[in-house]
Amino acid sequence: xxxxxxxxxxxxxxxxxxxxxxxxxxxxxxxxxxxxxxxxxxxxxxxxxxxxxxxxxxxxxxxxxxxxxxxxxxxxxxxxxxxxxxxxxxxxxxxxxxxxxxxxxxxxxxxxxxxxxxxxxxxxxxxxxxxx
Amino acid sequence: xxxxxxxxxxxxxxxxxxxxxxxxxxxxxxxxxxxxxxxxxxxxxxxxxxxxxxxxxxxxxxxxxxxxxxxxxxxxxxxxxxxxxxxxxxxxxxxxxxxxxxxxxxxxxxxxxxxxxxxxxxxxxxxxxxxxxxxxxx
Numbered sequence: 001x002x003x004x005x006x007x008x009x010x011x012x013x014x015x016x017x018x019x020x021x022x023x024x025x026x027x028x029x030x031x032x033x034x035x036x037x038x039x040x041x042x043x044x045x046x047x048x049x050x051x052x053x054x055x056x057x058x059x060x061x062x063x064x065x066x067x068x069x070x071x072x073x074x075x076x077x078x079x080x081x082x083x084x085x086x087x088x089x090x091x092x093x094x095x096x097x098x099x100x101x102x103x104x105x106x107x108x109x110x111x112x113x114x115x116x117x118x119x120x121x122x123x124x125x126x127x128x129x130x131x132x
Numbered sequence: 133x134x135x136x137x138x139x140x141x142x143x144x145x146x147x148x149x150x151x152x153x154x155x156x157x158x159x160x161x162x163x164x165x166x167x168x169x170x171x172x173x174x175x176x177x178x179x180x181x182x183x184x185x186x187x188x189x190x191x192x193x194x195x196x197x198x199x200x201x202x203x204x205x206x207x208x209x210x211x212x213x214x215x216x217x218x219x220x221x222x223x224x225x226x227x228x229x230x231x232x233x234x235x236x237x238x239x240x241x242x243x244x245x246x247x248x249x250x251x252x253x254x255x256x257x258x259x260x261x262x263x264x265x266x267x268x269x270x
Contacts, residue, residue: 055261062263099243106227106239114235118227122220122243122265126250130260 033105034113035076037120038067040098044124047085047094056127063120070113092131099124135226135238136179137191142219143176144193149215152199156208161255165212168248175241182237209256216252217266220245224266242266 045060068076085091099121106117150169157165183190199215202208223245226238246265253260 059263122246125243126246129247
């Protein structure tokens with residue numbers, strides 16, 4: 001009956017409305033991608049800040065703020081610092097990799113957040129270009 | 133007019149603008165401008181291939197485009213920044229497409245365009261940071 005993820009979520013909402021379950025329906029159906037984007041934005045922000053790229057860190061913090069708003073109430077807790085990004089070359093590489101992930105999310109999402117993922121991918125790619 | 137149509141028209145206009153502005157630019161940014169112009173030509177060619185692949189007919193470029201007057205190196209640099217930023221906004225709009233092929237090509241062009249804006253801004257002494265490339269100002 002509900003063969004796609006979106007269909008499943010719609011089905012959950014229907015069942016919830018009918019009183020068949022106490023599980024609330026979720027609004028967002030791409031939370032894995034949003035969560036991954038948030039974790040990367042936090043990590044990149046810390047790395048950029050530690051290497052003296054304050055403007056770039058600020059871009060990532062803007063992404064963090066937006067993603068945190070979208071993910072509520074499924075808030076993602078702060079995690080421990082990820083693997084070290086020790087220099088500009090490593091930061092450029094991390095920015096490029098994170099851009100690729102956001103690009104993939106943009107292409108595969110069925111949500112309304114394609115443009116958001118695209119913006120994040122473009123911003124990260126631009127960072128990689130100017131740091132390199 | 134589709135988002136790809138708008139973007140292709142923007143790429144044509146960008147190539148024209150680089151051609152008009154190039155001679156006014158100072159030495160420090162001339163090489164980058166040449167590289168960016170070449171990238172616009174590559175993107176135009178990729179777009180024409182996209183139209184071919186879709187069995188669609190692409191619009192041709194115009195003989196001339198209405199661009200801001202170029203009086204010196206400063207106005208040339210400003211014109212090219214304006215062209216790049218407008219193009220980024222145009223490609224960003226196409227990313228909202230529900231048609232996978234159109235979304236993908238618009239996304240690729242959007243990322244390349246944001247990349248070009250950032251490099252050009254650094255070259256002309258501006259900060260390249262921008263969390264939301266191409267997003268129209270509220």
